[in-house]
Amino acid sequence: MRGKDLLRELQRTVDELAVLNEIGKALTASLDIGEVMHVILAKVSELLKPRNWSLLLHDPATGELYFHAAVGAGSDKLLGLRIKPGEGIAGWVAQHNKPLLVNDVHADPRFASRFDGASRFHTQSILCVPLAFKDRTLGVIELVNGQGDGGFSEEDLKILGTVAEFSAIAIENARNFHKVQELTVLDDHTGLFNSRHLRRQLDQEVVRATRFGHPVSLIFFDLDHFKRVNDTHGHAMGDEVLKRAVAVCQQQLRPTDVFGRLGGEEFGILLHECSRHQGMEIANRVRAAIAEMPIRGDDCVIAVSASVGLASTDTSGYELQRLCKEADAALYRAKRAGRNCVMGDIEIDGALARA
Numbered sequence: 644m645r646g647k648d649l650l651r652e653l654q655r656t657v658d659e660l661a662v663l664n665e666i667g668k669a670l671t672a673s674l675d676i677g678e679v680m681h682v683i684l685a686k687v688s689e690l691l692k693p694r695n696w697s698l699l700l701h702d703p704a705t706g707e708l709y710f711h712a713a714v715g716a717g718s719d720k721l722l723g724l725r726i727k728p729g730e731g732i733a734g735w736v737a738q739h740n741k742p743l744l745v746n747d748v749h750a751d752p753r754f755a756s757r758f759d760g761a762s763r764f765h766t767q768s769i770l771c772v773p774l775a776f777k778d779r780t781l782g783v784i785e786l787v788n789g790q791g792d793g794g795f796s797e798e799d800l801k802i803l804g805t806v807a808e809f810s811a812i813a814i815e816n817a818r819n820f821h822k823v824q825e826l827t828v829l830d831d832h833t834g835l836f837n838s839r840h841l842r843r844q845l846d847q848e849v850v851r852a853t854r855f856g857h858p859v860s861l862i863f864f865d866l867d868h869f870k871r872v873n874d875t876h877g878h879a880m881g882d883e884v885l886k887r888a889v890a891v892c893q894q895q896l897r898p899t900d901v902f903g904r905l906g907g908e909e910f911g912i913l914l915h916e917c918s919r920h921q922g923m924e925i926a927n928r929v930r931a932a933i934a935e936m937p938i939r940g941d942d943c944v945i946a947v948s949a950s951v952g953l954a955s956t957d958t959s960g961y962e963l964q965r966l967c968k969e970a971d972a973a974l975y976r977a978k979r980a981g982r983n984c985v986m987g988d989i990e991i992d993g994a995l996a997r998a
Contacts, residue, residue, distance in 0.1 A: 679813040680712060684784070687806055688714070691799050693786035695764065697721065699733055700774075700782035700814075708737055708782060715787070717762030724761060731755030732769045733783050740780050742772040742804055746794030770795040772803045774811040781814050830904040832882065833889045838911075841903030845913050846963055848901075852916075853961040860914040860922030863970040864929060864951040867982040869908040872945060884938055884947055891936045895928040911970075919955035919987065926953045926985045934983060948983035950974060958988050 665686045680698050688696060695715025699708040708726040713719070729738045735753045736743050746768045748754040759766050770786040784807055789795045830837045836844070845861065852859045866888060873881040885908065892910070896902060901913040912929070914922050930951045938945040952974030959969045969988040977986040 679817065680810065683806060683810050683813070684712065684714070687784075687786070687803065690802065691770075691786060691795070692790040693770070693795075694788035694792060696787065697733075697785045698782065699726065699737075699785065701737060701780055708733055711782070715764070717764040720762045721758060724758065726755070731758070732771050733785050736771045736773050736783050736785075737780050740773045740775055740778070742800055742807075743769070744771075744795055744797070744800045745769050767792055768794040770799055770803055772800070772807040774807050774814060776811040776815045781811055784810065833885060833904050835889060835910070836901060836903035838903060838905045841901060841905070841911050841913065842967075844901045844903075845911075845967070848913060848915060849956075849961055849963045849966065852956060857916045858918040858956050859961075859966070860917040860919060860925075860953060860955040860957075861966050861970045862912040862914065862922065862926050862929065862951060862953050863905070863974040864910055864912075864926075864933075864949045865974060865978070866908040866933070867948045867950055867978075872947075876945060880945070884945065887936055887938060888933050888947065888949070891932040892929050895925060895932050900925075917955075919953070919957035922953050922955050923985065923987060926951045930983070930985050950977035950982045951985040952977055952987075953985065954988040 665682065684696055684698060687693075693715075695713070695718060697710055697714075697718070698712040700711045701707075702709055702725075705725075706728040710721045710724050713721045726734045729735060732743055732745060732748070732751070732753055732755070734755070745751045745754070748766050748769055754766070754769075756766075764787075767788050770789075771783055773783050774781040784803060786795065786799075786803065789799070829835065829840075848859055851857070866884070869881065869884070872884055889902075889910075892912075893902060896912065897914075899915045900917075901915075903911050903913075905911050912925075914925060917925070930949055933947055933949045936947065938947055952970050952972070954966050954969035954973060956966065959966045973986040973988050977984050980986065
């Protein structure tokens, strides 16, 4: 081997080790799939220098692949597009869980040209490897057109295969971490935030609101006579009532509001930057939505209503304990007033809304 060739090979090896080192750092630095994959693929781009590259993830519900990330000319047109099982080079790789190197895609019947039509890019060569973890295909990494629009080599395939192994581990770890996070903050039954997370969010928001002088409102509400629903119609119907009540309430809330289950049939809603007057409007909408939602049993219509209490920093101040105490007290005033109504943290609010 000539000296220049040997030097080139040594430099390539050094570059590969540097890339793998950076990938190792990325794996330990973050559990965010997008962030980790961006680092990994950026390093691959530096080493293999493809014109375009894409990360496609597997959707277990449909068996399809979807473009999770794409870089290069026309790549923005690919995001959101889906590949049917077995379609194209990427679909074949995912289906067979095998890497594929094709330096002339137009001579390969597996190539799907519709994506060139969408991106207005001319594909000549593709290097595609599966992202697999314990025999489960999580997706694929696809490089399109080598340096100078040339092809790829077997050495490129080997390097990308090694990177894909790291990437699969990163994706699996990130997904598992996300699942654990959900288990710790979400209520199993309704999918809402649990009481612990709601109170943590409330604590953080009160601190922020105190600093910047923003108003905060807090709603506590309870489904009226919910035990009767369970006793009369069974727990399956009770579960359905809970889920329906959650669904109609979510329709009345803003994207920034934090909705959580306190326990049983009691719920809490944190309203960011929301004055007492605005909070009352939302509380009334929540009460009305629950009272008007249709719930049909086997042979009857089940009437559902809610008692709603509201507290706001407009009147309760910025102390967390006081805010919660006032919202809870307002809720119980609503119950004593006959239920199916809204009470605020000032007694004069009386029966602001009752069906």
